[in-house]
Structure formats: structure tokens, C-alpha cells
Amino acid sequence: MNTSPTPLGVLVIEDNDGDARLIHEALRDLPATPITLHRAITLQAGLEFLGRNLPDAVLVDLNLPDSQGLDTLRKVCALAPHTPVIVLTGLNDESMAVTALREGAQDYLSKGELDARLLLRAIRYAMERKENEALLRDVQSRLVQAQRMEAVGRLAGGIAHDFNNLLTVIQGYARLLQDSQPPESDTHRDLAAIATAADRAASLTQQLLAYSRKQVMQLRVIDLGSLVQTIEPQLRHTLRDNITLTITLAPDLGQVEADPGQIEQVVSNLTANARDAMPAGGSVMIACANVTVSDDWASRHPELRSGEYVQFSVTDTGIGMPASVVQHVFDPFFTTKPFGQGTGLGLATVYGIVKQHHGHIWVYSEPGQGTTMTVVLPRVNQAITLAPEPTAPATRGSETLLLVEDDPETLTMLRISLKNLGYTVLTAQTAHAALQLMRHHENTVSLLVSDIVLPDLSGPELYEGLRGGRPDLKALFMSAYPGEAILQRGMITSGTPFISKPFTAAALAQRIRDVLGNQSTH
Ligand SMILES: Nc1ncnc2c1ncn2[C@@H]1O[C@H](COP(=O)(O)OP(=O)(O)OP(=O)(O)O)[C@@H](O)[C@H]1O
Ligand SMILES: [Mg+2]
Structure with a gap:
């Protein structure tokens, strides 16, 4: 911008002809920096000019026929808040000049020492400072915006988490009840409507999770x-x-x-x-x-x-x-x-x-x-990796599963759904109950399906405990917390089989088959 050949537009609001001429002469002979000067002899005329034009800088004498002191400055700044203003002061006006800086002037010049280089430098610096201020304001507002999005995101993520838990129960029971009704019945149709509404709510929740950046990504x-x-x-x-x-x-x-x-x-x-x-x-x-x-x-x-x-x-x-x-x-x-x-x-x-x-x-x-x-x-900069071919989902199985979930409604719903798919299901609401159960069924259980957060131990800790007696035991963890959050907190490592709530019984069944392998014994 400093090398731009476009002339700088400078408005001089100065009633004293002698001072105005001095400024004019000082700035006239600068071959490298063409300057277009506009002069106003009253504040009123200056303000009218500013109402119609956008000069690069304003030089203003504070004592004008129609306005005196800082009031002059305030009016100029109010009308042209983004234009740098340089105050012209009398010889002994140092304290006034300092107050003017506080009130929004970019600089001041004493009329006694006006020369071309000083004037030009003051104008240049004033413009640069004003530009930096604008840049800072812009960056600050972007930062505030980003912080606001962050806060709303956290809120949305928190709500989505609780909703996920509730929706898992609603979806699960609606589907269970639906399966128990004759397909042509009114009840079947009504339950289908509930399940569809719950699916829709789950997809909205999914979008909220996306907004709060808590989706599990398949990179x-x-x-x-x-x-x-x-x-x-x-x-x-x-x-x-x-x-x-x-x-x-x-x-x-x-x-x-x-x-x-x-x-x-x-x-x-x-x-x-x-x-x-x-x-x-x-x-x-x-x-x-x-x-x-x-x-x-x-x-x-x-x-x-x-x-x-x-x-x-x-x-x-x-x-x-x-x-x-x-x-x-x-x-x-x-x-x-x-x-x-x-x-x-x-x-x-x-x-x-x-x-x-x-x-x-x-x-x-x-x-x-x-x-x-x-x-x-x-x-x-990497070679493209191809997505693996999707395999046809198998959902039924006859293995014995140890299902651990502290929420009794979710536990019951999952137990019934998995039983309907052919599995034998042992259930526990705490890690300790699960450890006890395992003592009696140590050799029959093929898979631990456990919530990550349990009242006594964590799901992964329970899994470690169980593997003492059964090193080949497999595990699938569930949580209403998004996978990303769980990974971040180190609760599971990436690659650990995991399913985030809400899920349908069919999705869980499919995940179970992924973990157990597709050669179901059923
Ligand atoms: N290309 C666009 N042209 C004009 N306005 C747009 C455009 N994209 C978005 N908007 C405005 O932004 C708003 C928010 O867009 P957003 O996609 O988040 O929600 P929506 O389209 O209103 O609803 P939804 O996407 O959930 O169906 C829109 O309602 C619209 O006013
Ligand atoms: Mg849209």
C-alpha cells in the first residue's frame, strides 16, 4: 500500500489561512507521494465533506469558528470512526494534545514545527495504526465468534449424550413391542410410528453430535x-x-x-x-x-x-x-x-x-x-487407500453373552432383543455382579458386552479382570459418550470394539457378529 501511486486524500479542517497555506506548501512538492488536499474552514464544512467522502486522513485544528477544543475532535471521530485523525495544536498545547490522543486522535502536530517530512510521516503512521486497529478488531471478532461456536457445541454435545441414552430405550422397546404384535394390527402401526419418530430424533441427535465435533470418524x-x-x-x-x-x-x-x-x-x-x-x-x-x-x-x-x-x-x-x-x-x-x-x-x-x-x-x-x-x-501426501468392500450383515447367533449395563431399562431391552436373535444372555448391573456370574459360567461365555461406565469398575477394567481366567474372551463396549470422547479420555484404545448409543438392536447384533466372527454356530 505504501508504494501505491494513487494520491492520498487528506482533509484539512483549519480556519487560519496562513496555517493552511503552510500545510499546502509543505505537502505540495512530494514527487513520490502525490497528495490531494481538501480544505474546510469550519467544523460544519468539514463534517459535510466527511459525510460524502472518505479521505485517507484528517488534519484538524481544534479551535474553529464554530467549535472549540475536544468537542471538535469528538465530532470528527464520531462521523469518521475508521479514518485516522491528526490534531493540529498551538505551541504550548502539550496537555491538550495528550488528552486528544486519549479521545481517539492518532497523533498530534504542533503548528510551529510543520514541515513536509514530519507531516507526511505523521499521516503515514496514523494510517498504519488505524489499519492495524481494524485488523485487530477483525481478528478479535473472529475469535469471539469461534469461542461462541465452541460453547454452543459443548452444550449441544452434552444434550445429545443424554438424549442418546433415552432414545436407545425408546427405540428398543418400540421395536420389541412391535415384533410381538400381529403385523396388520393398529398397535403394530402405532408402535411403528413411535419407532420412526425415535429414529428421526436419533438422526437429529447425530447432527448435534456432528456439530459438537464428537462423531466417530472413519478416516x-x-x-x-x-x-x-x-x-x-x-x-x-x-x-x-x-x-x-x-x-x-x-x-x-x-x-x-x-x-x-x-x-x-x-x-x-x-x-x-x-x-x-x-x-x-x-x-x-x-x-x-x-x-x-x-x-x-x-x-x-x-x-x-x-x-x-x-x-x-x-x-x-x-x-x-x-x-x-x-x-x-x-x-x-x-x-x-x-x-x-x-x-x-x-x-x-x-x-x-x-x-x-x-x-x-x-x-x-x-x-x-x-x-x-x-x-x-x-x-x-499419501497414496489413496481403498475402502474395504462391505460384507453382508449377519445378525443371529447362539453364543452365550455376558451383558453388563447399569441402567435396568436398557439392560432388559437389550437382553430381550439379543435373546430373540438366538443368544443366551447373562446379565449384570455392576462389574462385581459380572465377575461373580462369570465364576459359574466361565467356560460358556464367548463375549462380554459391557457399558464403558459402570458404578464400580469401568467396562475395560472388568474385561481385564475377566481375562485372567479366560484370555480368549472377547469384548464389545457400549457408551452414550461419543467414541471420540472416550478415545480422548483414554478409556479405550483405538481398535477396541465399540458401539455408541443410541443403537438399534440390529446394529448391536451386527457389531456382535463383527467381533465374534461370522461363522455363527446357529
Ligand atoms: N446458499 C444459500 N443461499 C441463501 N441462504 C442460505 C444458503 N445456505 C444457507 N442459507 C441460509 O442459512 C440458513 C441456515 O441453513 P441450514 O442449512 O443450517 O438450515 P436450513 O437449510 O434452514 O435447514 P436444514 O438444512 O436443516 O433443512 C437457511 O435457512 C438460509 O437462510
Ligand atoms: Mg440446509
């Missing part, structure tokens, strides 16, 4: 471009016929370490929003490219580290958003859509997923013009 090294291409048909299906979709992939696109399912969700949520923003049709552009975040850029975005990233953006030509909406788009439950048409969790989920991947997301939007949502994810 792989993937190519975002191929991912977008794979789901292109699905994206076209999301968009209506009157919306065109263009996908632009940069050549040599880098790879990212990500959970493909979650990234798919990000792309499809953004695409759904783009569609909703274009009721009368338009176009959606998805673009992927490599980007480098410089130190300078990172210093302006406290939540971002400098380095190599892969960027993808979704641009629409829709209704856009005013700044008041942009500010809140990532808040959970923030929606401008009519009741029943949006939950306001779409972008909250996107935000959580992107953050959990150590990435970042920006919104650029202009009302009436459209919106671009840009996501960056850290680039990695």
Missing part, C-alpha cells in the same frame, strides 16, 4: 474430486430440473484425510441449501482446487494454520443473504425457512464436520446475487 485418504464425481448423480437428483450443475476439478488435485461419508454430507447439505435459495432456478457450480494458506492469511484467521489445503466451493446464483443472516448461518437451529421446511441443522452439521477435519469454512454472499460456501481441508 481415509481420499480424492475430493473423485468423491464429488461419485455423488454427482445424487447431487443432480437433489437439484430440480431448472437448476444446472457444473463441476470443475483442477488437475493434480491433492488428497485429504477425511471421512468420506461425512464429506458427502457436507457437499449434499451445501447443495440442498443452494437449491432452496433458487426457487425460480439458476445454476450451481462446484469447484475443487489446491490452495496454499500463507502466514499472512493465517494471521488474519486465528482458527486456520498456514499450509497446503484442498478447497472446494459450492456457488449458487440464488437469493443470497444479508449480513444479519450470514452471521448466524452456522448456529444450530438457525433457519429462515418456514416451519417444518428446515431444521437449521444443515450448516451446523457442515461446520462441525469441517472443524473436526481441521478445516475451515467461509461464506461469501450478496443479497440478490448468490452465495459461495468455501471449505478448505488440509492436504496430505
